[in-house]
Structure formats: structure tokens, C-alpha cells
Amino acid sequence: MGFKKAQKDVEEWVSQYTEGYWPPLAIISRLTEETGELAREVNHRFGPKKKKSTEENAEVADEIADVIFTLCCLANSQGIDLDEAWEKMMQKLRTRDDKRFEKK
Amino acid sequence: MGFKKAQKDVEEWVSQYTEGYWPPLAIISRLTEETGELAREVNHRFGPKKKKSTEENAEVADEIADVIFTLCCLANSQGIDLDEAWEKMMQKLRTRDDKRFEKK
């Protein structure tokens, strides 16, 4: 399971349209844009101006989902299996990085 | 299921250490860094210099996983349920944006 559902949701949505996935550099540009929108939300909530109530997580959550959608577009367009990539990363963290931080 | 496993993997890894989750703006800074590393990989493979073989997806996949790890840190630290955020976004896409692109 894991990321399979998200990758399949994106594939089903994109495959309805004639446009298809964008080329990789255009997806990176979109990712930069979406990352920027998430940064703005987080800065509004937790930054020096802190105008937002501490209860409003919804907009931050929305922006995280948009970033993941863009990452799924890149993964799908290149035939990348995110569950496999995730397990490989967690494996590396559990071995290589195990001693980098102070344990409880 | 969906993102639950990834969020749990991150929680288990972080909770081993005394440091805990970083404050939101520090996580955004890390996200900017990880997004930059993904951009570099994609530019190396698909950009104007194209030094990399078209078969090497592994490094792009690794960098995507690192970005998702950072997003899970932000979500976990703020009590955000990514499955919920994802379903909300997909629902919006399926309704509001349904007519934005040319259908097949």
C-alpha cells in the first residue's frame, strides 16, 4: 500500500486529459512554486507576524498535499515507485544515520 | 492506509532521539534544501547538459523520498493527517478543476 494509492489517484486524474504529464523541468518549476506556497502558509502561521490563529492547520495541510501531488506527477512520469524509494531511504536512515543524533 | 505508514515511520525514527521535530520555519528551510537537491538531480538528467544516462532514475527517486520525509516531519509536528489532506485535495480537483483541461 503506502504511496500506491496516491500515485494511482494522480495517474487516473492526469490520464483523463490530453495534456499528460509535463516534462521534468516544468514539473520542477511547479514544485518550486508549490513549495513556495507552503512556505508562505507556514510563515504566516509561525513566522514573526503570526497573524493566524494557532488552530488553523488546514491551509498548511492543503499546501503539503499540493506538494505531494506534484512529486507524484514527477514520479509517475518517470516510472518511479515511491514505496520502493521510501523503503530504501528508511533503510539508509536506520543504518547509516543511526548514530548521528543523541538517543533518548 | 495511504500516508499513514510513512508518517508512522518518520514518527518512530524521530522519537528515538532527544532532538525531536524542528520548529516549522526550520523544517521549511530543510524542505527548501531538499527541493533544491531534487531540482539538481532532475536538471542533471533532463536539463541542457544531460550528462546522465536516461536509465538512472534511482537518484531522482532518492531525492523525492527525502522531500516527502521532510513533509512528514512538518505534518507530524503539527498533527496533520496527510490522508485526510490528500482526499480533500483530490475531491477539490475532481470537482472544481474538472473542466480546466481538455478531456480525451
Place this chain on the structure above:
Amino acid sequence: MGFKKAQKDVEEWVSQYTEGYWPPLAIISRLTEETGELAREVNHRFGPKKKKSTEENAEVADEIADVIFTLCCLANSQGIDLDEAWEKMMQKLRTRDDKRFEKK
């Protein structure tokens, strides 16, 4: 000369207000946001959808200026002299990187 005028313009503008410069991580968050807005403009003009006329440079120019403004905030808040940093970088390019690319 060089960047002195830009740094001074920013200093004069910021020093009018009680708020002052943001802390470094908040400026990075803003920088991520502004970089994202520039990415969006460039993707609109040069990306796969290319809705914009090839004559419209104004919006890209505006977004570049916004990114530089944010960089000047970071530099000013940390007492960084951008002319000095620029000369150091150009010097490094002219020596270390001189043989990295094919000369005309």
C-alpha cells in the same frame, strides 16, 4: 557602487518601520515563496502551456526584483556586503572554474 544602492534602498525602506528585519529563517521562508512566484511566471511564459506572449518580460522582471529584495534583507540583517561577496565569487569563477566548459 554595484549592489550598494540596492542594499541602501532596502535599508531605508525597512528602517521606516518598527518591525525591522525578520529573523534569518523567516527571511529564507519568504525567499522560498518569492522564488516560487518567479518559477510560476517563468513556467507560464516558457513552460508546456505557454499561454503568455513572448513579449511579456515585465512580470518575470518584477519577480526577479522581489527575490533580490529578499536577498538584500538577509544580507543587510547580517551585515553582509554584497559587492564583496560578488567579487569573491567572480574571482573564484575566473580561476577555479575556468576550464570547466568548452571555450569558444
Place this chain on the structure above:
Amino acid sequence: MGFKKAQKDVEEWVSQYTEGYWPPLAIISRLTEETGELAREVNHRFGPKKKKSTEENAEVADEIADVIFTLCCLANSQGIDLDEAWEKMMQKLRTRDDKRFEKK
């Protein structure tokens, strides 16, 4: 003067080589990468781990210069005059945004 010198330095450096300026989306990808490197430096110095001495501004300054270099590549490749863009932005700040913050 202002940004003219920086734009000219970049033009002289790039024009030595056969490669020329990259296409806009590849420059954005590089910009995302350079912004990420700046974010890492700032997070190292001012973030939760703060391993770096508070005296080390040099690396942050280096990374800011790298970001500006990339912005000059984008501007030069599109015939954008950064001094003009800067003045237009400062003019807008001085008029439109004049009342947005609390004056001293």
C-alpha cells in the same frame, strides 16, 4: 550603475563559452538548487542545531552571491534590465505598500 556591473560580469563570463545561457526552465531549476544551498547555510547558522559560530557570515554571503548570479543569467538571457525592474519595484513599495506596516 546598480546591477549593470553584475549583469555585465555574468555576460562576459558566459560569452566566453560555447554553451551560452540555459533555457529558462533549466535556469529556474538551478535557481531552486542555489536557493536550497542558501537555505542550508542559514539553517546551519541560525537553525535549531546552530553548529556554526555566530561570526561566520562568509558562507551565507557566498550562497547569496550564487543566487544573484543565477538571477543575472535569467535576466540576461531574456534581455531584462535589473536596474529598471528594481526601480519599478521600489516605486511600488514606496506608494502602494506605504501604509501596510507600522511606522516608527
